[in-house]
Amino acid sequence: MDSEYRPPDVPLEVLHEDAELLVVNKPHGLLSVPGKGDHLSDCLITRVQAAFPQALLIHRLDRDTSGVMIFAQTKAAQRHLGLQFEKRQTKKIYVARVWGEVQDKCGVVDLPLIVDWPNRPLQHVNFETGKEAVTQWRRIRIEDGTTRVRLKPQTGRSHQLRVHMKEIGHPILGDPFYASGPALEFPRMMLHAEELRLRHPEGGRGMTFRAPCPF
Incomplete structure (x- = not known):
């Protein structure tokens, strides 16, 4: 799939900026960080640092996922935010469109995952x-x-979300790795990071960042 990488030519969309934080709306089809090879060098962190040279990576979204992504503006903020992610203190909400009609109103998927080494970067249940x-x-x-x-x-x-939805029989539409047949025939992967909640590294107040779902 590397040879098919065609990053979107869209302007950087900043959702929030202060002395500690930078929040952007990542477009689908754009890598979060560079891949191996010059043809995979265009990515969100590169675009962000072109406008905000001090910006530091905290987390990633898959190439084909869009939505809220946060960067630190200082080393101290990077450490603070990194710990929130590590300790599962952040709250993330995604919107997805999946194949088939889901009958239940809600549920929980609890399936352990690990990389499928012969087919990496794919993951599977083990x-x-x-x-x-x-x-x-x-x-x-x-x-x-x-x-x-x-x-x-x-x-x-x-x-995680991609494999879990596939495992319950409802793969995410347009997922190039885990969907097949008609479920694959969509213009993009229908997964969007709609909301991220965390504590501000300066003072600890709770903050919520949102990006409207584009599909």
């Missing part, structure tokens, strides 16, 4: 060596044989 991965989900509405859901990851495993 009850022996996998790491804990928990996702809460709630149905929003059914749309033309698909379902819009709100996802709240309780852990932060790679590809």
